[in-house]
Amino acid sequence: MPGSPPNPRSSSRRTTPSARVGPRDAGAVAVNPSRWDVVIVGAGIVGAAIAEALAGTDRSVLVLDRSRGFTGATGRGMGHLVALDGSPPQLELCRLSLDLWRRKKWREAVQWNPAGTLWVAESNEDLDVARAKKAALAAGGVDSDLVTAAELRRLEPLLAEDLAGGLLVPSDAIVYPPAAACQLLEDAAQKGAKIDLGATVTQVGGGRVRLARGEDFFSRHVVIAAGWESSHLVQDLARGLRVLPKKGELGITWRSPLHVRHQLVELGYMRSTHASSGDSVAFNAQPRPDGQTLIGSTRSLSDSTRRVDPKRFARMMERAVRFLPFLSRQSLVRCWSGFRPATADHLPLIGPHPRDPTLLFATGHEGLGITQSLGTARLIADHIGGRSLAMDWTPFLPGRIPEGSDHE
Structure with missing residues (x-):
């Protein structure tokens, strides 16, 4: 990829995770270090938001990402928080997310601008x-x-x-996405989540996550928030829905x-x-x-x-x-x-895999990942916590397209 996008923040302000959320040195470690209640694959804005939403509960949370910075869409997008009317479900998710964004207290840290x-x-x-x-x-x-x-x-x-x-x-606004993701990860770590950057995931399924360095993690819930690379982690995602x-x-x-x-x-x-x-x-x-x-x-x-x-x-x-x-x-x-x-139908994948309930997807947001990150996190956290969902997520469920259909 070409050189990283310019960082408009002053050098005194961080836009990559600090050492506090580096590999193996942040957050609470599970009693058995190979077993976790929730493993999140992807530490971009969506994965970071899910970690922050779940941390601080009675569940152990681990976040894995092969990168040590924001090299995916989070680090290369505009940070436009927008209510987009592409479809009623899309707009509802935007509105839920924007409401959650406005409740955050760290506006200066993320360069919040209520520009509209x-x-x-x-x-x-x-x-x-x-x-x-x-x-x-x-x-x-x-x-x-x-x-x-x-x-x-x-x-x-x-x-x-x-x-x-x-x-x-x-009511629309602007944030600086790397700073927002960084803040979410640090908040998650402070509440007990463990963030392992530089950890390349090679296989997921059946409650197991395998790393390239040879480790296996076992979890009740594995959340795939790896952006467009999610398809590479779950090969049968290509049978019906592809990212x-x-x-x-x-x-x-x-x-x-x-x-x-x-x-x-x-x-x-x-x-x-x-x-x-x-x-x-x-x-x-x-x-x-x-x-x-x-x-x-x-x-x-x-x-x-x-x-x-x-x-x-x-x-x-x-x-x-x-x-x-x-x-x-x-x-x-x-x-x-x-x-x-x-995704081919312009809606994100949010919710459980139709044949593997241990796998949850939170990806495919296209240009709305920054806007919809907090709403997506709320839905995933509601599901894992056994609460009523903040909105109907049926339009976003991965099983909405019949398996084997040509959906490219």
């Missing part, structure tokens, strides 16, 4: 999309405001002057006195998100705390390389300049690529 989302209409046809989006959000309990062309220019003076208007969702790596690219500018105020997204974004083949680009821009602008985004299911594709990236930047002309005069400090964990 400004969905931008390029044309009158896009304004029709904005009205439909407003209605869908309202049905899901999310407030939003239609914005005229004049109001759009007042809210974001740097936007192109010929845009038609937009839709403002003031697909959907490539994306981002770029970030140098610091500048010119910067946007909201998370900006074009209203054609959902067409890009739901593209089932080929490459697509859509305008997406995020203000960073130090005056940088984070620019996206691209999507590709056909490109499995780890390098930034220059043609696709150029298309993305052309789209960005169309909405934010000032970017044509800005220099990029870096660009990078990453892979979103996607």
